[in-house]
Amino acid sequence: MEAALGPVFGVDRQLIADGTYFIAEHAGQIVGCGGWSRRRSVFGGDRARAAEDAVLDPAHDPARIRAFFVHPDWARRGIGRSILSACEAAICAAGFRDAVLVATLAGEPLYASFGYSVAERYEAPLSASLTLPVVRMVKRFDPNE
Numbered sequence: 001m002e003a004a005l006g007p008v009f010g011v012d013r014q015l016i017a018d019g020t021y022f023i024a025e026h027a028g029q030i031v032g033c034g035g036w037s038r039r040r041s042v043f044g045g046d047r048a049r050a051a052e053d054a055v056l057d058p059a060h061d062p063a064r065i066r067a068f069f070v071h072p073d074w075a076r077r078g079i080g081r082s083i084l085s086a087c088e089a090a091i092c093a094a095g096f097r098d099a100v101l102v103a104t105l106a107g108e109p110l111y112a113s114f115g116y117s118v119a120e121r122y123e124a125p126l127s128a129s130l131t132l133p134v135v136r137m138v139k140r141f142d143p144n145e
């Protein structure tokens with residue numbers, strides 16, 4: 001977990017600047033968060049990037065689903081589902097036809113329940129020659145829905 005902080009689980013302030021990051025709040029506390037992106041990165045904080053994150057073309061590129069975290073005390077109460085629904089609505093409104101994400105193994109069941117399919121399993125490099133098993137998942141949106 002320590003080694004994943006930074007290269008994989010860093011804060012991406014670009015999502016906030018773009019207005020594509022959602023939070024769930026209870027009594028003034030953030031209990032969940034998650035977002036989408038019209039930019040190239042699939043994970044990682046802005047401090048891990050050397051240059052500006054390039055903007056995608058909705059006609060050709062899949063939107064990104066990014067940075068979902070729900071506080072363990074609030075797990076399995078539908079917060080992830082409601083944030084993911086908000087992301088998908090915004091992605092479709094922005095004209096994207098597909099979405100891609102790189103999930104942790106903990107995140108995979110949430111995305112699978114939304115119809116994302118596994119495209120690739122691989123090990124994301126962390127510091128100190130450790131790796132984190134991750135899953136690239138994809139979904140095509142039905143234009144008639």
Ligand SMILES: CC(C)(COP(=O)(O)OP(=O)(O)OC[C@H]1O[C@@H](n2cnc3c(N)ncnc32)[C@H](O)[C@@H]1OP(=O)(O)O)[C@@H](O)C(=O)NCCC(=O)NCCS
Nearest residue numbers: 069070075076077078079080081103104106107109110113
């Ligand atoms: C992954 C995560 C964001 C899910 O958030 P959540 O609010 O607990 O998810 P929801 O309650 O909205 O779950 C929606 C559906 O996803 C699936 N699901 C979610 N967590 C699951 C689990 N641990 N096991 C099996 N299915 C799960 C279920 O189908 C669930 O529907 P159900 O509860 O009616 O069966 C949360 O567990 C988390 O923050 N994990 C740690 C951080 C992390 O790995 N984030 C993912 C980065 S890609």
